[in-house]
Amino acid sequence: MDDRPHLIAVMGGSGVGKSSLIRLVTGDERMVVGHDLSPSTTDISPYEFQYQGRTIILIDTPGINQPFVSEAEVLTRLLRWVREIYGPERKLSGIIYLHDINAVRMQGSVLRGLNGLAELCGDESFDKLVLGTTFWDRLAAEEIGRDKELELQRPGGFWHHLVQRGARVKRVPGTREEAREILFDMRRQGAMLIAQEGRLLLEGVAAQANAEPEELKIAHARELQEREDRSRSQVEQMENQIRVNQARLADLEAERRQRDKDHRLNIAIEDWEGRKTLLGLEWELNRKKSIAVFEARLQMMALHGRELVGQTSAPLFVSKEKWVEQRLGPRPNPCTVQ
CATH class of the missing domain: 3.40.50.300 (P-loop containing nucleotide triphosphate hydrolases)
Structure with missing residues (x-):
């Protein structure tokens, strides 16, 4: 053994x-x-x-x-x-x-x-x-x-x-x-x-x-072809990735431009809203002043008669709203004011 x-x-x-x-x-x-x-x-x-x-x-x-x-x-x-x-x-x-x-x-x-x-x-x-x-x-x-x-x-x-x-x-x-x-x-x-x-x-x-047997030659050729195919595939993958990255960069740039545009629009809207508010407040203050003048003249007319009212050129038959409009004009539009 x-x-x-x-x-x-x-x-x-x-x-x-x-x-x-x-x-x-x-x-x-x-x-x-x-x-x-x-x-x-x-x-x-x-x-x-x-x-x-x-x-x-x-x-x-x-x-x-x-x-x-x-x-x-x-x-x-x-x-x-x-x-x-x-x-x-x-x-x-x-x-x-x-x-x-x-x-x-x-x-x-x-x-x-x-x-x-x-x-x-x-x-x-x-x-x-x-x-x-x-x-x-x-x-x-x-x-x-x-x-x-x-x-x-x-x-x-x-x-x-x-x-x-x-x-x-x-x-x-x-x-x-x-x-x-x-x-x-x-x-x-x-x-x-x-x-x-x-x-x-x-x-x-x-x-x-x-x-080298024939099957080895075939295997060699197949192996070389596979390497070539892999290399070509890798190049294609890299090119595809470059295109994807470029498209992504373009999308990001478009998003950035849109954000800038939206930001400028928001600023304009805020400015417009501010101007509208300011003009509205100013007009409303003048309106109240005009109404006060109108009512004061009506009181003068009631107390002292037509002669005194005529001296002040106060309207005798004009409504309060018409009086305000004649003195101030229509309510201002902020979009038309420079």
């Missing part, structure tokens, strides 16, 4: 949950879990745990889609690391390749890494490759993830050729015991045979990187 630790490599693009899985399974608090697309792993690191009396070592690897690390470099670095740490005869017990089930599309760099991984596996080692889907809890509905899972495996899907040759698809669970069971089951399959391992170590899979 081989009591040596079982080596399982954890691979995949950045942000697919490699660090989260290792931390869940091992309970190692040193494991930094990233919550964005920035890679939290830039080198190869082993994390050991015990399960059912066996030692299992998970090997954390850099994200295959990191801009500063090629898929060839990641795969070659993994092989060299295993040889240097455990000797030239040691083999991996398996590889678990993680994929975010929420991903809209397979990135070209991830697809290149996946095809490179297929080249690594010997014909008898695909059963030691687990394609694990992560972050099911982030889906709006499980049916969405199930459809994506089937799409990856059906003819023409990115995983179809791997599944046809024996790779297994697993949903990475959120509990430690269930996740450990998946990894523990991988060690039962025996050692993983790496095809052309010597050439890969010597050449760094240069030939593999140069011989």
